[in-house]
Amino acid sequence: TASLLPQDDIEMLIIDNDHAHATISLFGGHVLSFIPKHDNVQRLWLSKEAMLDGLHPIRGGVPICWPWFGAHASESGLASHGYVRTQNWHVVDCADEPEQTVVRLKPSTTQGEGFEGETQLSLVLFIGRELRIQLVTENTGSEPLSYTSALHTYFNIDDINHCELTGLDGDYLDKLQDYQRISTPIPYTFNEETDRVHLVTPESLTIVSGNIKTHIQSNGHDSIVVWNPWADKSKSMQDMEDQGYKNMLCVETAVTQGQQVLPGQSHTLEQVIR
């Protein structure tokens, strides 16, 4: 079944089928919860202090960063991670298939200050034993366009101090050290604030923490971003409980270097969670 329910100032789309239960906020086109029924383990983390006021970005779930990732390339006054995560999206269609429910959403507009392209943007969610998230950018204009983006997923973990991320190697750019190039630790574990752009495109990653094991597949990306604000930064963030960082790890399927899309063409950024 699919139902729309108001919560605080936001409309939520609830999907419940034989394989999974998922909650999607129409504000931001933002998946907040994904619980596959074969193990009943919540795969996504949502801050207890998340602002569900329909104005501020939501802390947790799967924020859609588009048409830029992080700070805008030239205008520092523009919102971090672009403007569609603070827009109202609508459901274009929602269909039950034997193994999954397929939902397609669109933002109210793709135009905004800081981005020139003429586009159609769709978020397609395949909700079944796994959650497949596709962000499709179609160039409907007559000029080539370039964008950056991320499926900025907050994964639910048991304990950041007992957590390992496998599947990454090579170097990363450390955003906390002026984008210094550093080699990826193996084993990849966490004991401090982490904000890293890995310029590699592994197809498959795994997070293991206590009883929670989550596999992540990515497509159409040029980077994987790994982020945890740790204790001090969490305290300074209004929408993050002080201890919240212990139960989350962001592993983001991202385009950080710029993806060109020619007129009439489209590009799909995809993350699969199981």
Ligand code: BG6
């Ligand atoms: C990460 C960035 O993707 O998102 C970090 O690399 C940033 O630098 C984090 O702090 C959270 O961003 P925001 O805008 O949601 O607070």
